[in-house]
Amino acid sequence: MIKGEIVEELKRIVGEEDVLTEKEDLASYAYDGTTNWYHEPDVVVFPTSAAEVSEILKLANRERIPVTPRGGGTSVSGGPVPIYGGIVLCTVKMNRILKIDKENLLAVAEPGVVLMDFNLALAKEGLFFPPDPQSFLGATLGGNVAENAGGPACVKYGVVKQYVLGLEAVLPTGEIVEFGGMTVKNVTGYDLPMLLTGSEGTLGVITKITLKVLPLPPATKTLMAVFDDVAVAGGTVYQVLSGGVIPSKIELLDNWVINSIERLQPMGLPKDAGALLLFEVDGIQEAVEKEAEEIERICREQGAREVRVAKDAEEANRYWTARRAGFAAVFSAAPTVLAEDVTVPRSKIPDFLRKMEEICKPRGIEYSVIGHAGDGNLHPSLLTDKKDPEKYAKAEEAMAEIIEAALELDGVLSGEHGIGLEKKKFLKKAMPPKAIELMKGIKRLLDPNNILNPGKIWEEDQ
Numbered sequence: 001m002i003k004g005e006i007v008e009e010l011k012r013i014v015g016e017e018d019v020l021t022e023k024e025d026l027a028s029y030a031y032d033g034t035t036n037w038y039h040e041p042d043v044v045v046f047p048t049s050a051a052e053v054s055e056i057l058k059l060a061n062r063e064r065i066p067v068t069p070r071g072g073g074t075s076v077s078g079g080p081v082p083i084y085g086g087i088v089l090c091t092v093k094m095n096r097i098l099k100i101d102k103e104n105l106l107a108v109a110e111p112g113v114v115l116m117d118f119n120l121a122l123a124k125e126g127l128f129f130p131p132d133p134q135s136f137l138g139a140t141l142g143g144n145v146a147e148n149a150g151g152p153a154c155v156k157y158g159v160v161k162q163y164v165l166g167l168e169a170v171l172p173t174g175e176i177v178e179f180g181g182m183t184v185k186n187v188t189g190y191d192l193p194m195l196l197t198g199s200e201g202t203l204g205v206i207t208k209i210t211l212k213v214l215p216l217p218p219a220t221k222t223l224m225a226v227f228d229d230v231a232v233a234g235g236t237v238y239q240v241l242s243g244g245v246i247p248s249k250i251e252l253l254d255n256w257v258i259n260s261i262e263r264l265q266p267m268g269l270p271k272d273a274g275a276l277l278l279f280e281v282d283g284i285q286e287a288v289e290k291e292a293e294e295i296e297r298i299c300r301e302q303g304a305r306e307v308r309v310a311k312d313a314e315e316a317n318r319y320w321t322a323r324r325a326g327f328a329a330v331f332s333a334a335p336t337v338l339a340e341d342v343t344v345p346r347s348k349i350p351d352f353l354r355k356m357e358e359i360c361k362p363r364g365i366e367y368s369v370i371g372h373a374g375d376g377n378l379h380p381s382l383l384t385d386k387k388d389p390e391k392y393a394k395a396e397e398a399m400a401e402i403i404e405a406a407l408e409l410d411g412v413l414s415g416e417h418g419i420g421l422e423k424k425k426f427l428k429k430a431m432p433p434k435a436i437e438l439m440k441g442i443k444r445l446l447d448p449n450n451i452l453n454p455g456k457i458w459e460e461d462q
């Protein structure tokens with residue numbers, strides 16, 4: 001419990017109106033984009049500058065108070081949940097776009113800028129920021145960098161780390177540092193912006209971000225390929241990519257997800273399909289037409305029973321809205337949903353999907369798969385109920401086997417959501433001990449008193 005004088009000091013730093021201590025306010029900062037964890041902070045602060053962040057961290061470091069950085073709170077791995085209470089440092093009031101430099105294809109922004117707002121501002125200049133986590137309506141740039149987020153468009157364009165040119169951050173001890181720069185090439189020493197990118201709010205609070213941006217492609221086309229068998233759909237992904245076409249997006253939805261979306265809001269998806277692949281191609285008109293034809297040909301050759309080419313933007317939007325509804329469809333379907341974000345080499349997607357079925361079916365577990373199949377990044381989700389210990393234990397055991405199956409297929413534990421809270425227990429299986437030791441050493445160096453987002457990534461504290 002934080003003492004009254006600490007709250008007073010925080011009020012002095014950020015102003016009275018930017019400090020919350022009422023129980024009903026604190027409750028809003030106790031969870032993330034899921035309902036899987038609930039821990040209230042003692043206080044929430046909304047700094048508006050790097051200098052204020054620095055003062056907060058100096059105070060917290062002096063008093064050994066845990067600080068949990070938070071952007072939009074849309075994480076699904078528990079990252080912004082303050083499991084030891086203390087201070088939630090929320091960046092949503094640091095929300096200015098400082099520069100859009102069309103000549104150099106870059107932009108500079110504060111961490112609290114919502115991704116959607118960033119792209120709306122860029123679009124006015126004919127530009128866009130490609131990484132597109134499907135939480136773009138609420139997720140912030142700071143959260144995107146801290147999680148090294150991705151999304152459907154990362155097949156062609158890559159994830160956030162491919163766009164971070166420079167960062168300003170405040171270290172847990174309060175120093176304000178600037179890493180990287182404004183150029184697209186930079187090998188001046190170690191790549192420190194990459195150290196913070198994907199660090200899940202454990203190494204520093206990001207206060208300013210310089211990002212590469214791109215010109216908006218002049219044309220896009222969306223296709224939906226319908227398959228009877230989910231593994232055949234999964235196998236078509238690498239056939240398309242190795243066939244020489246790199247679509248901007250390839251997403252997979254299995255039969256359970258399709259039906260669940262249709263129940264929430266009918267979108268015209270084929271309810272009897274084993275799985276769908278949604279593709280988008282973008283670029284100049286002629287290339288888009290040719291690539292769409294090639295994708296259709298390969299899908300049919302691989303066994304798609306139908307390929308719908310969206311005839312206009314309205315139809316294309318409907319399919320992508322359906323894809324986005326997948327998250328709500330999955331998470332609203334049971335009291336507890338265990339959902340992961342393992343990633344496997346693309347040629348191993350069919351093996352992974354079959355393995356998942358082998359693990360879940362005999363146990364009678366209701367499960368689904370949706371995901372960024374173009375990156376081999378899948379979201380296996382198990383429907384369960386934490387309040388039913390037997391059922392929950394069965395789902396936990398199945399998820400552990402699913403994760404192990406992904407690792408055995410040369411996959412990784414997390415493709416985009418980060419380790420956070422739940423996946424900590426698998427880290428030792430997913431990574432050599434030396435790598436973990438090095439990471440902990442970096443954490444100790446930057447955060448000697450372990451005040452910044454403690455309890456995340458590693459099972460035991462440093």
Ligand SMILES: Cc1cc2nc3c(=O)[nH]c(=O)nc-3n(C[C@H](O)[C@H](O)[C@H](O)COP(=O)(O)OP(=O)(O)OC[C@H]3O[C@@H](n4cnc5c(N)ncnc54)[C@H](O)[C@@H]3O)c2cc1C
Nearest residue numbers: 033071072073074075079134135140142143146150201206
């Ligand atoms: C519906 C839905 C769809 C999603 N789809 C995707 C997807 O397609 N791809 C994907 O990658 N993720 C996805 N996510 C997960 C999540 O939205 C992303 O991880 C997103 O980048 C989090 O941004 P945020 O601002 O909400 O961060 P928060 O949830 O607030 O925080 C996430 C982590 O970043 C840290 N953090 C936040 N701001 C800072 C900062 N300024 N400095 C240092 N650390 C900071 C926090 O401590 C925490 O560990 C989805 C989530 C939802 C709910």
